Every structure is written in structure tokens, then in C-alpha cells.
Amino acid sequence: MVVATRVLSYRQAINEALRLEMRRDPTVILMGEDVAGGATVEHVEQEGAWGGPLGVTKSLVSEFGRRRVLDTPISEAAFIGAAVGAAVTGLRPVAELMFVDFFGVCMDQIFNQGAKLRYMFGGKAKVPMVIRTMIGAGFGAAGQHSGCHYSVFAHMPGLKAVAPATPYDAKGLLIAAIRDDDPVLFFEHKMLYDTTGEVPEGDYVVPIGKADVKREGNDVTIVAISRMVHVALEAAARLAADGIDAEVVDLRSLSPLDEETVLRSLAKTRRLVVVDEDNPRCSIAADIAALAVDKGFDSLDAPVKLVTAPHTPVPFSPPLEQYYVPSPERVVAAVRELL
Amino acid sequence: MEIPRERLLWLYERMVLIRAFEDRVAQLFAAGKLPGFVHLYAGEEAIAVGVCAHLTDRDFITSTHRGHGHCIAKGVDVRAMMTELYGKATGVCKGKGGSMHIADVDKGMLGANGIVGGGPPIACGAGLTAKTLGTDQVAVYFFGDGAAEQGTTHEAMNLAAIWKLPVVFVCENNLYAESTPWTYHCAAPDIASRAAAYDMPGVLVDGTDVFAVYEAAGEAIARARRGEGPTLLECRAFRYYGHFQGDAVTYRTPEEEASYRQRDPIQRFRQAVLSQGLLGEDELDAVDAAVKDRIEEAVRFAETSPYPPPEECLTDVYVSYPVEQLAFRH
Numbered sequence: 001m002v003v004a005t006r007v008l009s010y011r012q013a014i015n016e017a018l019r020l021e022m023r024r025d026p027t028v029i030l031m032g033e034d035v036a037g038g039a040t041v042e043h044v045e046q047e048g049a050w051g052g053p054l055g056v057t058k059s060l061v062s063e064f065g066r067r068r069v070l071d072t073p074i075s076e077a078a079f080i081g082a083a084v085g086a087a088v089t090g091l092r093p094v095a096e097l098m099f100v101d102f103f104g105v106c107m108d109q110i111f112n113q114g115a116k117l118r119y120m121f122g123g124k125a126k127v128p129m130v131i132r133t134m135i136g137a138g139f140g141a142a143g144q145h146s147g148c149h150y151s152v153f154a155h156m157p158g159l160k161a162v163a164p165a166t167p168y169d170a171k172g173l174l175i176a177a178i179r180d181d182d183p184v185l186f187f188e189h190k191m192l193y194d195t196t197g198e199v200p201e202g203d204y205v206v207p208i209g210k211a212d213v214k215r216e217g218n219d220v221t222i223v224a225i226s227r228m229v230h231v232a233l234e235a236a237a238r239l240a241a242d243g244i245d246a247e248v249v250d251l252r253s254l255s256p257l258d259e260e261t262v263l264r265s266l267a268k269t270r271r272l273v274v275v276d277e278d279n280p281r282c283s284i285a286a287d288i289a290a291l292a293v294d295k296g297f298d299s300l301d302a303p304v305k306l307v308t309a310p311h312t313p314v315p316f317s318p319p320l321e322q323y324y325v326p327s328p329e330r331v332v333a334a335v336r337e338l339l
Numbered sequence: 340m341e342i343p344r345e346r347l348l349w350l351y352e353r354m355v356l357i358r359a360f361e362d363r364v365a366q367l368f369a370a371g372k373l374p375g376f377v378h379l380y381a382g383e384e385a386i387a388v389g390v391c392a393h394l395t396d397r398d399f400i401t402s403t404h405r406g407h408g409h410c411i412a413k414g415v416d417v418r419a420m421m422t423e424l425y426g427k428a429t430g431v432c433k434g435k436g437g438s439m440h441i442a443d444v445d446k447g448m449l450g451a452n453g454i455v456g457g458g459p460p461i462a463c464g465a466g467l468t469a470k471t472l473g474t475d476q477v478a479v480y481f482f483g484d485g486a487a488e489q490g491t492t493h494e495a496m497n498l499a500a501i502w503k504l505p506v507v508f509v510c511e512n513n514l515y516a517e518s519t520p521w522t523y524h525c526a527a528p529d530i531a532s533r534a535a536a537y538d539m540p541g542v543l544v545d546g547t548d549v550f551a552v553y554e555a556a557g558e559a560i561a562r563a564r565r566g567e568g569p570t571l572l573e574c575r576a577f578r579y580y581g582h583f584q585g586d587a588v589t590y591r592t593p594e595e596e597a598s599y600r601q602r603d604p605i606q607r608f609r610q611a612v613l614s615q616g617l618l619g620e621d622e623l624d625a626v627d628a629a630v631k632d633r634i635e636e637a638v639r640f641a642e643t644s645p646y647p648p649p650e651e652c653l654t655d656v657y658v659s660y661p662v663e664q665l666a667f668r669h
Contacts, residue, residue, distance in 0.1 A: 029471060067471065073501065078460045078494035085464020085478075088449060089399060091471060093464075109491075112454050113461060120440035121450065122433030123655030157656050157665070181658035209661065256661050294668060 003200045011056050011193040013167035014132075017174035018057065018094065020203045022064050025092060028178060031070040031079050032096030032132075036061035039071040053098060054134070054193055076102055080131065081109035084183075087129035088117060092178055097133040099145045100187065103152070114183045115158030130177045130184050135163070136227055136277060137314045137325050138191040146314035146321075148226070148278035153185045154254040155282070161254040162208055163187040165229035167197040169252055172206030180208060189227040211258035213265065217247035220271040220335050223262055223288055225251045228275040228326060235275075235331035244339060254284050262288060263296045270301040271338045275326050280308040305334040340554050347618055350392060350549055352626045354384040354605050357408045359634045360417055361580070364407070364424060367638070368584045373424050377438045380408030382547075382579035385604035386511050387412035389552025390479055390572075393560040399447045399465035399478040401458030403511075404439050405578070406451025409481055415443040421637040427644035434647050435655065456489025458482065459508070463495050466504035470566075477505045477563045485516030487530045496571065500537040505563035507556070508571040511546060513578040518590040531573035539569050546574030547602040550611065576604070 008016065022028045035057045038049025048069070051058025061069040072079040076097060083095035097103065103110065110131065117125050137146040153161045160182050164170040170188070177184035214229055215236050224232035229250045236246040249265050251258070266272050272292050276285035289304040307326045315321055342350075361381040367373050380387070383405075391400070391412035402409040410420055415431060423430030424438050431443050442450035449465060452458045462480035469476035486492055487510055499506040510530050514521055527533055534541025540562075544555045552574055559570035577599035581588040588596070600606075612618040653665045 027472075029467075070502075073494075073497060075494035075498060077491045078463060078498045081460020081491065081495070082464035082467055082498065085399075085401075085449070085461035086467045086471075087464070088444065088461070089465045089468040091464075091468050108454055108457060109460055113452075113457055116440075117442075117450065118657070119655050120432060120436040121442045121444060121655075122431070122435050124432070124442070125444045125449075126658050160657070160660075182660070256664050259664070 003202065005198045005200045007196050008167050008199040009194055009196050010167045010170050011054070013171040013199050014056050014174055014188065015058065015060070016199070017171045018060060019063065021175055021178045022060065022068065024203070027090060028092045028094065029068045029070065029086070030057060030060060030094050030096070031072055031083060033072055033074055033098050035096050036066065036069045036071050039066065052096065054190065056188070056193065057096070076106035077109055080106040081113060083129045083131070084109055084114040084117070084127060087127045087183070088125050092128050094130045094132060094178060097131050100133040100135050100149045101144045101147045103149065111156050111159070115156050119158060126181045127183045128181045130174070130186050132186045132188060134190050135187045136189040136191055137321055140316060140318060140321060142316035143313040148187070148309070150185065150187050150254055151278045151283040154284050154287070158183065159255060160184040160208055161187065162252060163189070163226040163254060164252060165192065165226050165250050167195070167199045169206050169212070169250070171199055172204050173208065173252065175203055176205045176208050179205070184208065187226060191227055206252070209253045209256040209258055211252055211261040212250045213247060213261070214250045215246065215248040217245040217269065219245045219269055220273060220338060221247050221249060221262070221265040221269045222273045222275060222331065222335070223249045223251055224275040225254070225284065226277065228277050231326055231328055232275050232331060234328040235335065238328060238332050239335055244335065246335060257287070257291070259291055259295065262291060263299070266292055266296045267299045270299055272300070273305045273307060273331060273334045273338070275307045275331055277309050277325060279311050280306060281311055283308065302338040305338060307331050307334050340550065342553065344617070346392060347612060348622065348626065350388055350553070351608055351618070351623060352630065353388040353412050354549065354608065355626055355630045356417065356633070357381070357384045357387065357411045358605060359630050360407060360411060360420070363634050363638065365580060365584055374426050375437050375439070377424065377584045378405040378582065379580040379584055380405050380578070382599060382604070383511055383513060383576045384408055385549035385552050386509065386546045386574045386576055387481070389549045390509055390556040392553055393557050394447070394477065394479065396446050398476050399449055399462065401449045401462045401478070401480050402451045403458065403481055403483055403486065404451060404453055404455070405483065406441055407438070409451070410441055410443065410448055413448045414446050415448055417633060418637040418640050422641040422644050425641040425644070426646065427641055428647040428651070429644040433651065433655070456482070456486040456491040459492050459495030462506050463498050463504055466499060466506040467502070469505050470502070475564045477507065477560050479507045479509055481509050481511060483516065484510060484512040484514070484521040484525065484530060487533070488524055496537040496539070496569065499569040500539050503566060503568035505566070506569045507559045507563055508569060509556070510571065510573045512573055512575045515582070515590065517582045529573060531571060534571035539571055541571045541573070544572055544574045546576030547604045547607060549604055549608055577602070
């Protein structure tokens with residue numbers, strides 16, 4: 001069967017995944033600050049005012065109505081927790097935590113409630129909810145609107161965590177997340193919303209827990225996450241010009257982790273660089289390094305290199321922010337140290 | 340207020356069952372039979388029972404660290420509860436929750452909660468499910484006076500009010516948040532009056548009088564079922580034991596504690612129904628005896644039940660997840 005594809009942006013791909021799942025399953029609801037926007041304002045009551053601050057959920061309210069696209073007060077603990085309660089009692093809520101940095105005001109509901117209920121209840125409950133949340137530097141949004149922080153969630157048992165890098169993966173992973181019976185954190189990089197790619201029509205699933213080799217190569221493995229996949233691909237292109245053949249593994253899923261794909265690639269290339277925009281301490285990058293040392297030690301011909309953000313908050317000033325985010329130059333330099 | 344005879348007996352039986360359960364748990368804990376720690380509900384029985392009398396298994400409650408009474412009032416099996424407190428495999432949560440996280444979603448009991456103020460958003464979510472699916476289910480959030488000061492409680496009251504969710508907020512004001520008097524931690528003259536901030540009815544109720552609770556909760560729950568939104572009830576009562584079992588309770592005088600028993604909810608019920616000739620003393624005594632047997636049977640069952648195998652630690656974290664990533668690496 002030939003499936004038609006078209007070019008969509010990352011933003012459109014996410015919107016389409018939500019639309020298709022809401023059409024398919026009446027128990028799927030959206031909730032969050034301004035996900036429709038303008039609730040009760042007469043001239044936008046039907047179509048919504050914003051569709052989220054960056055328009056990702058735009059026009060969903062006009063198809064599904066205010067009962068399924070719920071603007072919330074700025075009460076993250078209440079509505080993220082309400083998503084937990086709704087999930088336990090029969091809905092499949094998709095809650096939007098506008099910026100991941102806001103987890104500080106609702107973390108109890110995520111990790112003490114949503115993540116642990118099933119376990120504490122002896123397996124009697126399930127919590128099929130998704131938290132969509134925006135990550136990443138690059139907008140000059142500074143300390144409280146620019147972090148990645150997905151490592152925090154990958155650390156917590158009971159949560160799954162995915163971070164797509166392309167429109168294709170964004171759509172397929174979001175559909176998978178909505179259909180998943182466990183709580184899934186879905187990390188959307190704000191600098192990727194306008195990037196484009198081929199996306200099939202209709203529904204399809206990118207399985208949670210499967211990495212994707214975005215570029216095959218033999219000399220070094222570069223594992224990357226979210227926006228850093230594009231940084232890694234750019235670095236790989238520059239290295240190719242010098243005859244260095246890098247393999248780029250897009251992790252896609254942080255929890256569970258596709259250990260097999262990482263280790264298989266490492267066994268082939270025998271060198272590993274991890275590129276991660278999150279802070280480095282106790283991070284997913286450090287976790288991949290530990291995996292390589294623990295289960296791939298015999299494959300390693302060189303030390304594992306981590307190209308990450310520094311251990312600082314995200315700064316405001318453009319040159320500082322640029323310094324903060326891993327660049328292709330830093331990835332290239334790390335690879336050269338290994339060869 | 341007419342209460343059918345059968346329901347009167349149910350109210351009494353549930354209150355006595357809670358009291359007997361808690362008194363027995365206190366003994367077992369003192370004897371070192373129960374791991375962890377326990378927070379006992381004795382003295383507050385009229386609240387859980389008076390509220391849950393209006394609920395079915397399809398309705399939902401969220402509870403607190405002091406959750407045994409809510410479980411029993413909601414119909415959770417006391418044998419499975421007692422076994423859970425022992426940490427045994429046949430416990431209602433397979434020994435993974437214990438006293439502080441005891442739950443039974445099949446009975447609509449969405450969990451005791453180790454986090455003060457952990458439950459109100461969850462109750463809102465349960466109410467949102469009912470509203471979204473168009474059912475007449477109701478969710479009740481039980482909370483102590485301590486949780487009245489948590490942001491989640493206030494956020495949830497506001498959310499339930501703007502969305503007109505079928506949620507009832509039942510504050511069990513037992514006068515102390517751990518050791519801190521509510522008159523210190525609460526800026527308002529009473530907790531019920533805070534309902535005004537969320538444009539919902541707020542009702543102050545004598546939480547040692549099961550009839551008063553029954554009546555107030557009946558109205559609040561009926562209102563919620565009609566789609567008219569949330570209500571806040573503040574039920575004042577006394578907790579007979581400390582904050583946790585083993586608490587030396589230095590913040591209360593013996594005189595204060597003795598005064599509590601003057602308003603014991605079970606004795607008040609007995610006096611009321613006997614003086615009005617609604618139930619006979621022999622009937623009530625028969626309930627007492629049956630409850631006692633039931634608790635002893637639950638203890639026997641718990642004592643003789645097996646512990647879960649250690650590997651059980653690795654199950655029920657997720658519905659699906661690669662198990663090798665849950666286990667130790669070495």
C-alpha cells in the first residue's frame with residue numbers, strides 16, 4: 001500500500017497527531033493554559049484565540065469543542081493532577097505543561113502521583129496520560145523558559161519520556177504516547193516547530209523505546225537527542241568532507257532506552273560521542289556513557305565524549321546562549337579527539 | 340431526616356468496623372507486627388461514613404495519610420486491608436502501598452496519599468472524567484486541616500468551581516496538623532468560609548455527629564450529581580490517637596483528650612438511635628460482636644499470608660516496559 005506523504009512542519013505534525021487521535025478516541029482530551037485560548041470570549045469561543053502560545057494546538061477547539069479542548073487557569077498542579085485523576089478513571093488526557101521549566105510547581109502530581117499510583121496500588125490502576133511540554137534554548141527566553149530537563153523525568157520510575165527530532169517522529173511518537181497505557185512525557189523542542197519533513201497521511205506509530213539511526217557510518221557513533229540530532233547531522237556532514245564517516249543515532253526515547261541500538265552502533269564504530277542539550281550532571285548523556293562503559297566496554301577503543309550544555313542555567317544574552325547550546329563545531333572537535 | 344433502618348445499621352456497622360480496625364492496628368503496631376508507620380482514624384469515623392453513605396462503587400474518593408477509615412467507608416475489604424498493612428502478597432495493593440498508599444480503584448478508592456494535599460487535583464480529574472463522559476459520578480476529596488493550607492487544595496477548589504465539576508471537598512478538621520493547632524496555621528476563623536473565595540457553598544458540620552455529616556454530605560453530593568458544582572464541608576472532629584502511632588502527643592493535655600470521648604461518634608449514635616427507638620440494643624451489640632470476629636479473622640488471614648517474593652519489586656511499575664531496564668544492572 002502506498003501511503004501519501006506531504007511536507008509538514010514539526011508543529012503541524014504534532015497538531016495532526018492530536019487531531020487524528022481525538023477523532024479516533026472520544027476519551028482523548030486536551031488541557032492546558034491557552035491550548036484553545038480565549039475561553040468565554042464570544043468572538044473566539046468557537047475557534048480559539050491562540051491554540052497554545054506557539055500555535056501548536058491551533059484550530060483543534062473548532063473541531064472538538066471546549067469540552068475536549070480545555071483552557072485551564074494558571075494552576076499547573078491542579079490541571080496536571082487532574083490529568084492524573086482523569087487518566088486513572090477512564091480518560092486519555094493530553095496535558096500541556098507550557099514550558100518544561102514549570103515542572104517545579106507541579107512535580108508532586110507528576111512524580112509522586114502520576115508516576116507512582118500504579119505501583120503503589122499493586123498494579124490495579126493505569127495512568128494513560130501524556131504531558132506535552134516545550135524544551136530548549138534558542139529563543140532568548142533565558143533561565144526559566146529554556147531548559148531541557150528531560151533527564152529529570154527519565155530518572156523517575158513510572159514515567160516514560162520521548163523527545164522527537166523530526167516531524168515524522170513527532171507525529172508517530174505522539175500517537176504512540178496517547179495510545180500508551182503509562183504516563184508519557186513528550187518533549188517538543190521549541191526551535192524545531194518550523195522545521196519541515198515528509199509526514200505520511202493517516203495514523204501510524206513510532207514505537208516508544210526505539211532509537212533511529214538517522215545517518216549510517218563506520219568511524220564513530222554520535223548519539224543525540226531532539227534538536228541535537230540536527231547538530232549531530234551537521235557535524236557528520238562536515239566530518240564527511242574530511243573523510244570521517246559518522247553514524248548518528250537519534251535516541252528518540254529516553255525512557256525506556258534503546259540500549260540495543262546504541263550498543264550495536266558502538267560495536268560497529270568502536271567510538272562514542274553523546275550530544276545533549278540538557279545539563280550534564282546525572283543526565284541522559286551521562287547515562288549513555290555509563291551504558292557504554294557497563295555493557296559496551298569491550299567495544300570502546302577510546303573514551304566516551306559528552307558534548308552537552310554546561311552545568312549552568314540557560315543565559316539570556318545571545319552570545320551567552322549560543323555558547324550554552326552544543327554546536328556542530330564542538331561535536332566535530334570531540335570526534336577529532338577520538339580519531 | 341428519615342434514614343431507612345438498613346442504612347442506620349450500615350452507618351453503625353461501618354463506624355464500629357473502622358474503630359475496631361484502628362484499635363487493633365494500634366495494638367499490632369505496638370507489638371512490632373506492622374512495618375512502616377500508621378496514622379489512625381479513630382474518633383473521626385462519622386465523617387467518612389456519613390459521606391460515603393451517599394456514594395456507590397462507581398463514585399470516587401481520594402484520601403489522606405489517615406486513610407483506613409475512608410477505605411472501610413468506601414467498602415474496601417478489611418481483610419485485604421489488614422493484609423496490606425502487614426506487607427503481604429495478598430494485600431489489597433499486593434504489599435506495595437502499605438498504610439499510607441492503600442487504595443482500591445475497583446471500589447472507587449483512588450488512594451490514601453503520603454503527600455498532604457496530593458489528592459485534590461486527582462479528585463478534580465475523576466470529576467472531569469464524569470463530566471466529560473456524561474455520567475452522574477461524584478468525586479470526594481477528603482483532607483485534613485493541614486492540607487487546607489496546601490496550594491493544591493486551593494487550586495483544585497478553584498478549578499472545580501470554574502468547571503462546575505462534581506467534586507465535594509470534605510475537610511476533616513481534627514484540630515491539629517501533626518502537632519500544630521489549626522488556630523495557628525489557619526488565618527481564617529474557620530475553613531468552611533474559604534468556600535466563598537471559590538463561589539461555592541461552605542458548610543461547617545459537627546464531625547462527631549454522623550447524622551449531621553450524613554445530611555450535609557447528602558446535599559453536597561446531590562448538588563454535585565445535578566451538575567451544580569462543588570461544595571466545601573468542614574467537619575470538626577477529634578483524632579483519638581496521635582498524628583502517627585507512637586506520637587507522644589505532648590501538644591494535648593490529658594483533660595483535652597478526655598473531653599473528646601464525651602462526644603464519641605459511636606456512642607452518640609447509639610444514644611440517638613436507642614433513645615428514639617430506631618434500633619435495639621441487642622442489634623447494635625450483635626454488630627459489635629460480628630465486627631470483632633471479622634477483624635480477628637482479618638488478622639489471622641494477614642498473619643498466615645505469605646510475603647511477596649522479592650522479585651515482585653520489579654512488577655507493576657508500568658503497564659509495559661522492558662523488564663531488564665527495571666532490574667539491577669548487576
